[in-house]
Amino acid sequence: MNDKELYRQILGISGPWEVAKVDLNIEDEKVDIEIIYKSNKALCQECGTECDIYDHSGKRAWRHSNTCQMKTYLTCNIPRIKCKLHGLKTIKVPWSESSSRPTILFE
Numbered sequence: 001m002n003d004k005e006l007y008r009q010i011l012g013i014s015g016p017w018e019v020a021k022v023d024l025n026i027e028d029e030k031v032d033i034e035i036i037y038k039s040n041k042a043l044c045q046e047c048g049t050e051c052d053i054y055d056h057s058g059k060r061a062w063r064h065s066n067t068c069q070m071k072t073y074l075t076c077n078i079p080r081i082k083c084k085l086h087g088l089k090t091i092k093v094p095w096s097e098s099s100s101r102p103t104i105l106f107e
């Protein structure tokens, strides 16, 4: 199992979400995990309609529970869809209840 597959399973990511990169920084004792969305379509959170990806909300980082004492961060440039009814919507990420603020599991 490679490190991407390991983190995919730890984070419970599936479907169009994929671990693109795992950067281990021994000096700073941290792990940066980059996640990408590999589809050009996503469901609207409000009405469940499949919509085209319109743009991206910009790269954001989330603090995740530590991996073996290493500070673990997820980064993702979350896609936004344009729903005919609801307009521009950031799609729901599988590792965070609300995509509007960072998840802090452990401090």
Ligand SMILES: [Zn+2]
Pocket (backbone or CB within 6 Å): 044, 045, 046, 047, 048, 049, 083, 084, 085, 086, 087
């Ligand atoms: Zn909608």
